[in-house]
Amino acid sequence: MERENDYSHILEKVLNDVEDLEKGVLFTCIKTMIPTNADEIIQHFLISPSGSYSDDLQVLTQASFFQPILKRIDPIANVRNIFPISGMIEASINFSRSLTPKSSAGVIVIVALLLIGTYFVRFNPFGKSLSEEKIDRASKASESTAPYTKEPLNLCLIIPCNRIIGSLRGTISEINLLPEEAAGLVNSSIYFLGTTDDYSSRIELNNNWEELPEGDDLFVQLHVPNGGDLIKLDLKRSLSRAVSNQEGITIQKKGLLKDLNGLQNFNRA
Structure with a gap:
């Protein structure tokens, strides 16, 4: 009652x-x-x-x-x-x-x-198994206790075009991002990957992305100057929290995905 x-x-x-x-x-x-x-x-x-x-x-x-x-x-x-x-x-x-x-x-x-x-x-953000909850708690603990190494990282995101509305549309048109803007892109993604490589060279992209056709997905590659251990995070909520504490993030590359080839290594959000 x-x-x-x-x-x-x-x-x-x-x-x-x-x-x-x-x-x-x-x-x-x-x-x-x-x-x-x-x-x-x-x-x-x-x-x-x-x-x-x-x-x-x-x-x-x-x-x-x-x-x-x-x-x-x-x-x-x-x-x-x-x-x-x-x-x-x-x-x-x-x-x-x-x-x-x-x-x-x-x-x-x-x-x-x-x-x-x-x-x-x-x-299902709250329907994770017990083991996933433990991983998430461990991620939170590591975020708060272990400093990230000052090494550059590329953060690749796949975002459905129908999610890119309002302020998010303005964000993807920028080059230099505020921490909360980068975290907003992470929150809107359905796949993500941290890598030290230029991953955009491995996939086919359509550079005419401005119309953001519904049903298509946008690839966005962010450069995080001091990303370091972000590469170890495989839960979107943990990654978003960590990115919100990073400065100097820039958009390196963006384009519409032509197909899903090359995404087998990505984490599902």
């Missing part, structure tokens, strides 16, 4: 924060509910900080994870003369135009909960 009261308190706070907003309700919900992972979730689902109620509901229909649900349930609903889910969402969007922000806030909170739950099921 105490835990249920905690949940009720959290949801009550979220509702109070968003009930008077006309735009950016879903964005604010996620920022409030889970601040530590909010940026990754917002980037993954392309949630706008100024999205309307309609925009926020459309996130469900545009999210790839929702399509199998629509494909399975909509035909059943049609046969049984029930309103299909996709039709319900569309009707909700139309109906939302007559609702006040307070009336619609509760619906968007439910959408936020669904997206957060789906994200954690998909990427």
Whole structure:
């Protein structure tokens, strides 16, 4: 019962924060509910900080994870003369135009909960095995107690283009990065590799990356002047924390991947 009261308190706070907003309700919900992972979730689902109620509901229909649900349930609903889910969402969007922000806030909170739950099921950051947890704790301990050797390192990242939005799009256009900007790139990656080589010479890249076509992946090679032992880190969260303490990071190379050849040595994020 105490835990249920905690949940009720959290949801009550979220509702109070968003009930008077006309735009950016879903964005604010996620920022409030889970601040530590909010940026990754917002980037993954392309949630706008100024999205309307309609925009926020459309996130469900545009999210790839929702399509199998629509494909399975909509035909059943049609046969049984029930309103299909996709039709319900569309009707909700139309109906939302007559609702006040307070009336619609509760619906968007439910959408936020669904997206957060789906994200954690998909990427499972807290569902690691005990051995993985021990490795992560060991990584944290080594980060805090052992200084990194002052040797240069190249950090190669694979980032889906559909994650590169907002400030992240500006970051990849830069050469010299702040530590938090480099950590943001690490957080958005799906594969990463630390190496002392120029790894970009081993893979085929399309240098016309500026349009960032959805469905493609961007290769980014960072140069870390004093990266040293970063090469030993194989968990993304540990790497991101370590990179956030590094100065002088620059983007050496970037381009769209033509294929997946050459990625067999990468760590999966």
